[in-house]
Amino acid sequence: MKDWDAESAVLAARALAEGRPTGWFEELYAAGERGETTVPWNRTAPAPQLTDWVPTLGDPDGRRAVVVGCGLGGDAEFVAAAGFTTTAFDIAPTAVATARGRYPGSPVDYRVADLLDLPDEWARAFDVVVEIINVQALPVSLRPAATAAVAALVAPGGDLLVVENVRGDGDPPSSRPPWAFTRAEITAFAGHGLEPVSPARSSGLPVRWTAVFRRKDRKPGPE
Numbered sequence: 001m002k003d004w005d006a007e008s009a010v011l012a013a014r015a016l017a018e019g020r021p022t023g024w025f026e027e028l029y030a031a032g033e034r035g036e037t038t039v040p041w042n043r044t045a046p047a048p049q050l051t052d053w054v055p056t057l058g059d060p061d062g063r064r065a066v067v068v069g070c071g072l073g074g075d076a077e078f079v080a081a082a083g084f085t086t087t088a089f090d091i092a093p094t095a096v097a098t099a100r101g102r103y104p105g106s107p108v109d110y111r112v113a114d115l116l117d118l119p120d121e122w123a124r125a126f127d128v129v130v131e132i133i134n135v136q137a138l139p140v141s142l143r144p145a146a147t148a149a150v151a152a153l154v155a156p157g158g159d160l161l162v163v164e165n166v167r168g169d170g171d172p173p174s175s176r177p178p179w180a181f182t183r184a185e186i187t188a189f190a191g192h193g194l195e196p197v198s199p200a201r202s203s204g205l206p207v208r209w210t211a212v213f214r215r216k217d218r219k220p221g222p223e
C-alpha cells in the first residue's frame with residue numbers, strides 16, 4: 001500500500017498543474033478509502049494546541065463552534081465534547097463521510113463545504129473558530145482569500161485559534177504544500193477585524209505557530 005504523504009505530493013502536483021488547487025484532497029481521501037494508500041491525516045486524538053486552548057474559553061453553553069477543514073473529525077469531536085454546539089466542514093466528501101461513520105450519533109454537524117465559497121449564514125456566526133493546518137495546504141495565491149474566509153466566520157466577541165507550520169523569515173517559500181507561515185503571515189489573520197489575543201507562539205515538531213485572535217466588535221446592546 002502506498003504511503004499517503006508520498007501520494008499527496010503526486011496528486012497535489014498534478015492538481016496544481018491543472019489549475020485545481022483544492023482538487024487533490026478528495027482524490028487523496030478517496031484513495032485512502034479504497035485502500036490504495038494509507039488514510040491521510042488519520043488521527044482521532046485532538047491536536048495538543050486545541051486541548052490546551054479549549055479549557056481557556058469559559059462556559060460553552062449556547063455558544064457555537066466551527067472546525068475548518070475538519071478532516072476525519074478528531075478535533076471537532078473534542079470541541080463538541082467540551083460542550084460547544086459544533087459544526088465541522090471539509091471540502092472532501094470522503095473525509096466528511098468517514099468522520100460521520102467514525103462517530104455515529106455524534107452531536108457534530110458535519111458538512112461538505114468549501115472555505116472559499118461558504119454559506120452566507122455562516123458569516124460572523126461562530127463564537128469559537130478552529131483552523132488547524134488547512135490554509136497552509138492552499139497555494140499562497142489563495143491565502144488572502146482563505147485567511148479572510150476563516151476570519152469571517154468569527155462572531156462579534158468570538159475567538160479564533162490558528163495553527164500553521166512555521167517558516168523562518170530567511171527561509172525560501174516551499175514549491176509544494178504545505179506552504180508554511182512566517183510570523184508576519186500568521187499575524188495577518190488580524191487584518192480582518194480581528195485582534196491578536198497574544199503574540200503567536202511556536203512549538204512542537206513539526207514546529208507550528210499557535211495564534212489566537214478575537215473579534216472585538218460586540219453587537220451594540222441596550223445602554
Ligand SMILES: C[S@@+](CC[C@H](N)C(=O)[O-])C[C@H]1O[C@@H](n2cnc3c(N)ncnc32)[C@H](O)[C@@H]1O
Pocket residue numbers: 022025026041068069070071072089090091092095113114115116132133134137138
Ligand atoms: C492538511 S489537512 C488537515 C486536516 C485537519 N485540519 C487536521 O489537522 O488533521 C487539510 C484539510 O483541509 C481540507 N481543505 C482543503 N481545502 C479546503 C477548502 N477550500 N475548504 C474546506 N476544506 C478544505 C482538506 O480536505 C483537508 O482535510
